[in-house]
């Protein structure tokens with residue numbers, strides 16, 4: 001299946017709810033992409049659906065999915081360099097970044113005839129992975145997409161990418177499949193509030209019992225983003241699922 005990662009997690013929960021055993025289903029491979037996601041999310045998808053999940057990269061302006069794919073090594077996506085020239089630049093200066101550094105991916109098509117695209121700024125942040133891949137392919141690999149150049153949040157003077165929050169959350173076993181980052185204003189300060197779905201087996205009505213978990217999540221997020229966010233624990237399936245790509249950040253600063 002070719003599936004968006006946030007939907008794969010939702011789908012996995014539904015498969016179980018409907019009483020199917022993922023291990024007995026005929027699927028073997030998922031190609032996941034179209035949405036930045038972490039290694040922790042990939043591992044969850046593999047475990048929950050009992051398949052191998054390979055990262056893929058594409059953009060509708062180029063050809064849709066299939067600009068770069070992971071091989072069986074699952075360690076970076078090979079760009080089809082016979083069809084594209086890939087460059088990575090500093091989004092502020094437009095200059096190439098040093099080898100291995102994160103920057104904005106810029107793509108040029110080589111085989112398109114009707115509508116060639118030259119040095120297209122994708123706004124996607126990634127880096128070239130150093131060295132050669134163990135699979136033997138020689139096309140260079142890009143790392144998983146770290147976010148969008150325009151996704152960056154600045155809270156209390158600290159630059160934060162939503163992917164850092166996902167990484168911290170998805171490594172905690174109590175955390176369910178969905179979360180939402182809200183930007184709020186407290187007094188004159190901008191603050192982050194993270195709503196986190198908790199798995200049923202850890203959720204109890206008495207919120208006092210969950211305070212320990214809430215504190216642990218807040219401190220693990222603080223280690224990652226250097227700002228202590230407000231954390232609200234909510235029940236499984238209580239954050240509305242957006243159709244299509246997941247909405248991870250909501251700005252409520254001018255609405256309160």
Ligand SMILES: [Zn+2]
Pocket residue numbers: 071072073078133134135136137
């Ligand atoms: Zn490879």
